Amino acid sequence: MPYVNIKITKDGVTSEKKAELIKGVTQLLSDVLGKNPQTTFVLIDEVETDNWGIGGETVTARRLKG
Secondary structure (H helix, E strand, O other): OOEEEEEEEOOOOOHHHHHHHHHHHHHHHHHHHOOOHHHOEEEEEEEOHHHOEEOOEEHHHHHHHO
């Protein structure tokens, strides 16, 4: 029973794109590892860019710099 947790920044990803991710990850686990899609869980966490840091600064600050 695979459980996949995808974390992305909250940047207005559409419901359609999230559904595409879920479908694709489920299919990948089925194709590569032979896992049953009916028992594969995929969770998408959207994180505010102020709550995600890289290299000692927030993603928000890094994006403002360009």
